Amino acid sequence: MIGIPTALLLGTIMLLLLLLLAARGATAAGELSPRSDVPLLDDETWVDLCPPEYVVRIFSPEDCEFVSTSKSPQLEKLFRRERKLVALAWVHQTSTALRRIMREHTEATRQSHDLHFATETKLVLVYAELMFLCAMLFLAIQTAGPQRVRGLAVYADTLSQRLARAQQDLKTITAGREFHSASS
Amino acid sequence: MLSQLIVYISVALELLLLFRGFREKLTSRYPAFYCYIGFVLVQDPLCFFVYKWIHPFYTPVYWTAEFLCVLLSCGIVFEIYQVGLEAYPGTARMARRVLGIVFAIALARALATDPRWWVETSAKNVESNLRAVQGAAIISLVVLFLFYSVPLGKNLRGIALGYGLFVCWSVICLTFASSTIGKTHVLFGYLYPASYPVVLLVWLRYVWSFRDNPVPHGAVPLEIEYQQVARTTHRRLQDAKGRLVKAVGS
Numbered sequence: 001m002i003g004i005p006t007a008l009l010l011g012t013i014m015l016l017l018l019l020l021l022a023a024r025g026a027t028a029a030g031e032l033s034p035r036s037d038v039p040l041l042d043d044e045t046w047v048d049l050c051p052p053e054y055v056v057r058i059f060s061p062e063d064c065e066f067v068s069t070s071k072s073p074q075l076e077k078l079f080r081r082e083r084k085l086v087a088l089a090w091v092h093q094t095s096t097a098l099r100r101i102m103r104e105h106t107e108a109t110r111q112s113h114d115l116h117f118a119t120e121t122k123l124v125l126v127y128a129e130l131m132f133l134c135a136m137l138f139l140a141i142q143t144a145g146p147q148r149v150r151g152l153a154v155y156a157d158t159l160s161q162r163l164a165r166a167q168q169d170l171k172t173i174t175a176g177r178e179f180h181s182a183s184s
Numbered sequence: 185m186l187s188q189l190i191v192y193i194s195v196a197l198e199l200l201l202l203f204r205g206f207r208e209k210l211t212s213r214y215p216a217f218y219c220y221i222g223f224v225l226v227q228d229p230l231c232f233f234v235y236k237w238i239h240p241f242y243t244p245v246y247w248t249a250e251f252l253c254v255l256l257s258c259g260i261v262f263e264i265y266q267v268g269l270e271a272y273p274g275t276a277r278m279a280r281r282v283l284g285i286v287f288a289i290a291l292a293r294a295l296a297t298d299p300r301w302w303v304e305t306s307a308k309n310v311e312s313n314l315r316a317v318q319g320a321a322i323i324s325l326v327v328l329f330l331f332y333s334v335p336l337g338k339n340l341r342g343i344a345l346g347y348g349l350f351v352c353w354s355v356i357c358l359t360f361a362s363s364t365i366g367k368t369h370v371l372f373g374y375l376y377p378a379s380y381p382v383v384l385l386v387w388l389r390y391v392w393s394f395r396d397n398p399v400p401h402g403a404v405p406l407e408i409e410y411q412q413v414a415r416t417t418h419r420r421l422q423d424a425k426g427r428l429v430k431a432v433g434s
Contacts, residue, residue, distance in 0.1 A: 002316050007359035010319050014352040017326040018345055024330065025341045103333070110332040111400065112274040117281045124331075 049097045049164055050090055055157040058087055059150035080145065087146035087153075088138065094160055095134040102127050105167050126163055130156060190377050191228050197384035198225040201391070208394040210339065214267070216259030217343050223256050247307035254314045257347070261321050264344050268329065268336055271400055275332045282324045290317045312358035319351045337397035342390015346383045353379040 002010075057063075067079040105123065109115050133156040140149045198221055205211045211218040227249045235242045265283070269276035294313075326348065329336065336344065354376060361372035 002313060002355075002359060004359055004363055007312070007316065007355050010316060010323070011352045011356040014319055014323055014326075014348055014355075017323060017330070018348045018352070020330060021326050021336075021341065021348075022345055025336060025338070106332045110272045110275045110334060115274040115277050117278065120278060 049160050050093060050157070052154075052157055052161065055090065055153055056150075058083070058090055059146050059153045061147045061150070064147055083146055084141060087141045090153075091134050091137050091141065094156065095131065098127065098130055098134070098160060098163065101164055101167050105170065108171060123163070123166065126159060130159055130163065133159070186374060187377065188232075190381060191232055193381045194377075194384060195225060195228055197381055197388065198228075201384060201388055204388070204392055208391075210391055210394055213394070214263055214339070214343060214391075216256075216263040220253070220256050220260055223253060227253060247311075250307070250311055251314075254311060254318075258318065260343065260347050261318060261325070264322075264340065264347075265325055267397065268325075268334060268340055268344070270397070272332065272334055275328055275334055278332075279325060279328050282328065283321055286320045286324055287317070290320070306362055308358055308362045312355060312362060315351050315354045315358060319355050322348050322351060335398045335400075338395040339391050340397060342387055345390065346386040349386065350379060350383040353383075 063083070064079065067076050070076070109120065133152065137149055137152060137156060140152070146153070201221055202211075202218065202225065205214075205218050205221075231242070231246050231249060234245045265276070265279055269279055322344070326344070328334070357372045357376040357379070361369055361376065364372065
């Protein structure tokens with residue numbers, strides 16, 4: 001029923017996952033210490049998503065066109081380099097914020113009694129899509145520059161904002177339910 | 185000769201594993217796992233006895249015992265799910281759904297296969313397929329453990345790790361053994377049982393003594409959170425004061 005390629009694929013995936021489980025085992029215990037659910041001043045991992053107006057601006061060709069009117073190749077080169085760095089920083093910031101949102105979400109839902117399979121699956125798929133988009137954007141910015149990937153960046157940003165909002169709503173509902181059950 | 189050596193080593197390691205299990209009272213915590221070890225401990229000498237003294241019955245006895253062993257080992261997968269996700273109802277719910285999907289796919293594939301396959305195929309092939317289903321179930325569980333950052337205690341991690349490695353190796357060896365002929369077939373026939381002592385060593389390392397699963401803490405109480413913010417603010421104010429004094433002094 002299963003052929004050699006399927007067996008090899010199954011075996012390889014399993015081996016990699018088990019190695020990851022073994023490696024993670026030692027560090028997982030440290031993650032159990034109580035963690036605050038609000039951003040503390042010392043929390044360096046707390047990165048928020050960039051406002052959508054900034055994203056439109058970073059990837060907009062307007063600035064580039066304006067700089068090119070100066071007829072200075074050096075200035076143009078400097079602008080392109082700087083803008084590329086800003087765009088890459090945005091991709092990095094977005095993926096960090098997404099990881100934080102998802103970590104927060106999994107920490108909240110793993111102990112939840114009323115988790116919805118469909119909603120959870122949808123969130124995981126959106127997260128996977130966003131992480132894939134971030135990787136693609138990183139490569140595209142490096143090769144083609146930020147101006148050419150504006151549409152993709154705006155789409156990724158819209159999806160990120162939606163994911164963040166969904167997680168925030170879920171947190172509010174869970175907190176409300178916990179508060180209600182504690183007071184009754 | 186090599187097969188006998190593997191059997192002797194395995195029996196010795198299994199006895200040690202059971203001894204440690206009873207001594208550390210791990211048998212009551214992980215009954216399915218120790219039942220499996222106990223069964224394999226009986227199975228090995230039984231098959232060896234049949235092989236030596238009632239040789240014509242060896243093949244049916246071996247494959248019947250092996251099939252029962254696969255069924256018993258399903259208990260280990262269930263135990264990993266049950267003990268590992270005891271404190272995490274949300275992840276347990278996801279695991280039930282995901283495992284349900286995995287088993288439904290396996291069942292659908294089995295039903296879609298030609299019914300004659302079950303009659304005509306070898307016992308090795310059937311075992312390989314059952315192990316593949318177990319492998320898929322273990323993959324699903326491990327993915328959920330990793331995704332939801334569910335921490336596993338040393339004992340349970342060892343059981344999952346050892347059993348996962350055994351299933352992984354079994355799937356590969358049994359598939360190769362049933363798909364190849366000649367020397368390769370013989371080689372994989374040896375490699376399959378040879379992996380078992382290695383797995384037993386992994387288990388021995390992880391379940392030598394009792395280590396409970398880490399218990400998750402609840403949310404941080406408000407007072408502690410306030411104290412953390414106050415401490416950080418105080419430290420930052422001190423830093424700023426120091427810099428100010430330095431700037432005014434220079």
